[in-house]
Each structure stands twice: as C-alpha cells, then as structure tokens.
Amino acid sequence: MYVDRILRGAKPGNLPVELPTKFLLVLNLKTAGAMGLTVPQSVVVQATEIIE
Numbered sequence: 001m002y003v004d005r006i007l008r009g010a011k012p013g014n015l016p017v018e019l020p021t022k023f024l025l026v027l028n029l030k031t032a033g034a035m036g037l038t039v040p041q042s043v044v045v046q047a048t049e050i051i052e
Contacts, residue, residue, distance in 0.1 A: 024048045 006012055025043075028051040032039050044050065 027051065 002012075002015060005015060025047045026049045027039060027044060027047045029039060029044075030052060
C-alpha cells in the first residue's frame with residue numbers, strides 16, 4: 001500500500017502512520033532443523049502456525 005503511494009509520487013513523510021492490529025508468529029521447524037537451529041519450546045507454544 002505504501003509502495004504504491006510512493007511510486008505514484010506521494011512523499012513518505014506525508015503518509016499516515018498505520019499500526020498493525022494483528023501479529024502472527026509462523027515457525028517452519030523443518031527449515032530451522034536444516035539450518036541447525038533449535039527453537040525453544042516456549043517459542044513453539046506461542047506460535048500462531050507451525051510448519052513441520
């Protein structure tokens with residue numbers, strides 16, 4: 001949305017600030033494992049979506 005406005009000539013300083021209304025935490029455990037990362041259980045339980 002912002003990119004479109006800026007490309008059409010709007011100045012970034014004139015654009016309104018928009019705050020997110022929803023935050024998502026998506027974990028891809030297969031990729032994390034392939035990278036050698038260990039995701040703590042406390043993070044896993046907070047995830048909105050888990051990809052195994």
